Amino acid sequence: MLRWTGWIALAAxxxxxxxxVLLRFGIYQGMPDWAQNYTAVRHAHSHLMYFGxxxxxLMALIRHELPRWGGHPxxxxxxxxxxxxxxxxxxxxxxxxxxGYGLTQVGTRALPLGSMVAGLNVLVWxxxxxxxxxxxxxxxxxxxxxxxxxxxxxxxxxxxxxxxGLVTLLARGTFHPLLQQLFLHLFLDLFAAGWFALALLxxxxxxxxxxxxxxxxxxTGVLALALLPTFMLGMxxxxxxxxxxxxxxxxxxxxxxxxxxxxxxLYHRRHALPALHRLGLVAxxxxxxxxxxxxxxxxWQWSAGTQLRVFxxxxxxxxxxxxVLLALLxxxxxxxxxTGWAGxxxxxxxxAGTGVLLVTLAGLGLARLVLVPALLLFQIxxxxxxxxxxxxxxxxxxxxxxxVQARAAPxxxxx
Numbered sequence: 001m002l003r004w005t006g007w008i009a010l011a012a013x014x015x016x017x018x019x020x021v022l023l024r025f026g027i028y029q030g031m032p033d034w035a036q037n038y039t040a041v042r043h044a045h046s047h048l049m050y051f052g053x054x055x056x057x058l059m060a061l062i063r064h065e066l067p068r069w070g071g072h073p074x075x076x077x078x079x080x081x082x083x084x085x086x087x088x089x090x091x092x093x094x095x096x097x098x099x100g101y102g103l104t105q106v107g108t109r110a111l112p113l114g115s116m117v118a119g120l121n122v123l124v125w126x127x128x129x130x131x132x133x134x135x136x137x138x139x140x141x142x143x144x145x146x147x148x149x150x151x152x153x154x155x156x157x158x159x160x161x162x163x164x165g166l167v168t169l170l171a172r173g174t175f176h177p178l179l180q181q182l183f184l185h186l187f188l189d190l191f192a193a194g195w196f197a198l199a200l201l202x203x204x205x206x207x208x209x210x211x212x213x214x215x216x217x218x219x220t221g222v223l224a225l226a227l228l229p230t231f232m233l234g235m236x237x238x239x240x241x242x243x244x245x246x247x248x249x250x251x252x253x254x255x256x257x258x259x260x261x262x263x264x265x266l267y268h269r270r271h272a273l274p275a276l277h278r279l280g281l282v283a284x285x286x287x288x289x290x291x292x293x294x295x296x297x298x299x300w301q302w303s304a305g306t307q308l309r310v311f312x313x314x315x316x317x318x319x320x321x322x323x324v325l326l327a328l329l330x331x332x333x334x335x336x337x338x339t340g341w342a343g344x345x346x347x348x349x350x351x352a353g354t355g356v357l358l359v360t361l362a363g364l365g366l367a368r369l370v371l372v373p374a375l376l377l378f379q380i381x382x383x384x385x386x387x388x389x390x391x392x393x394x395x396x397x398x399x400x401x402x403x404v405q406a407r408a409a410p411x412x413x414x415x
Contacts, residue, residue: 012089014395048089051118058196101166125156182235253292256289273327284319311361346395
C-alpha cells in the first residue's frame with residue numbers, strides 16, 4: 001500500500017507539473033477555452049501540489065520510516081486512511097479547477113466545492129495524526145526524526161484553523177480583509193513553512209541514520225515555535241500592522257538561524273546525498289538567506305509589490321521540497337531508479353529545468369533592475385518548465401516499472 005501511495009503522489013506531481021506548464025504558457029499566450037479561469041486553475045495546481053504530492057508523499061514516507069524508530073507498522077486503519085487521503089487529494093484538482101475558493105453551480109445550488117474538498121482532506125489528516133499518536137505513544141525515547149515529525153504534525157493541525165476561518169467567513173458572507181488574509185496565510189503558508197519543512201527534515205534524517213550517528217542538539221521544538229508566526233509575512237502589506245510585521249520578521253530570522261543548523265549538518269553529509277538532494281540544499285540555503293534579508297526595513301514591503309513572491313514559493317516548494325521529496329520516494333521504494341541512465345536523465349532534466357526556471361522567475365521579480373525584457377523571460381520560463389514536467393513523467397515510468405517488477409517477482413518464484 002505504501003509503495004502504491006508513493007506512485008499516486010508521483011502521479012499528482014506529474015499532473016500538477018503539466019498544469020504549471022499550462023499556466024506558464026497561458027501567461028503570455030492566453031489560456032485556452034477549456035481553462036479560461038486562470039486563478040482557479042492556479043488554485044487547482046497549487047492544492048494538488050500541497051495535498052496530492054507533498055502531503056501524501058510525506059505521510060507515506062513517515063509511515064514507512066516509523067518502524068525503524070520503534071513505531072507500529074501500517075495496519076488496516078492506516079491503509080484506509082492512505083486510500084482516502086489519496087482519493088480526496090486527487091479530488092481537490094477538479095474541485096478547485098472551476099472556481100477556486102468561489103462558488104460552483106451544482107444543480108440548483110451554488111457550492112464552495114474547493115473549500116468542501118479541502119475540509120474533507122483535513123479530516124483525513126486528523127486521522128493520520130491519531131494513528132501516528134497511537135504508533136508512537138509508547139516510545140521510550142523520541143529521536144531526532146520522531147521529534148521533527150511530532151512538531152510537523154502539530155503545525156499541520158494549527159494551520160487548519162486558517163481553513164476553518166476561511167470557511168466561516170464564506171458561510172457568513174463576511175468580507176474582512178485582515179481576517180481573510182490572516183486565515184488564508186495561516187492555512188497555506190504555515191502548512192508549507194511548518195508541516196512541509198519539519199516533516200521533510202525528519203524524513204531526510206531518518207534516511208541518513210544508517211550512514212552514521214545523527215547530529216546532537218539540532219533544534220526541533222524551538223524551531224517549530226519560531227516558524228509559527230512567519231505565515232504573516234505572506235499577507236498583503238496593506239492589511240498587516242507594523243507590530244505584526246516585526247513579530248513575524250523577528251521569528252523569520254530566528255527560524256532561518258535554526259534551520260541553518262540543519263542545513264550545515266546536511267551540507268557536511270552532502271557526499272552521501274544524490275544530485276536531487278544537492279539541488280535541494282542549494283535552494284534551501286537560498287531560502288534561508290532570503291528569510292534573513294526580508295527582516296531588513298523596507299525590503300519585505302518592496303518585494304511584496306513585485307513578482308518575487310512567485311520566485312520565493314517556487315524556490316522553496318520546487319527547488320527544495322519537491323527535489324528532495326522526489327529523491328526520497330525513489331530511494332525508498334525504487335533504490336536503483338536513480339543509478340541507471342534513465343534515472344540520470346530524469347535527474348538532469350529536473351535539475352536543469354528547475355535551475356533555469358528559478359533564474360527566470362527571479363529575473364521577473366527583479367524586472368525593474370534587469371535589462372532582459374519581461375516577455376522574453378515569460379517565454380523562457382514557459383519553455384523551460386517542460387523539462388521538470390517531462391522529468392516527472394520519466395520518474396513515474398521508472399517507479400511504475402519497479403513496482404511491476406516487485407509484484408511480478410513473487411509470482412515468478414512460484415512458477
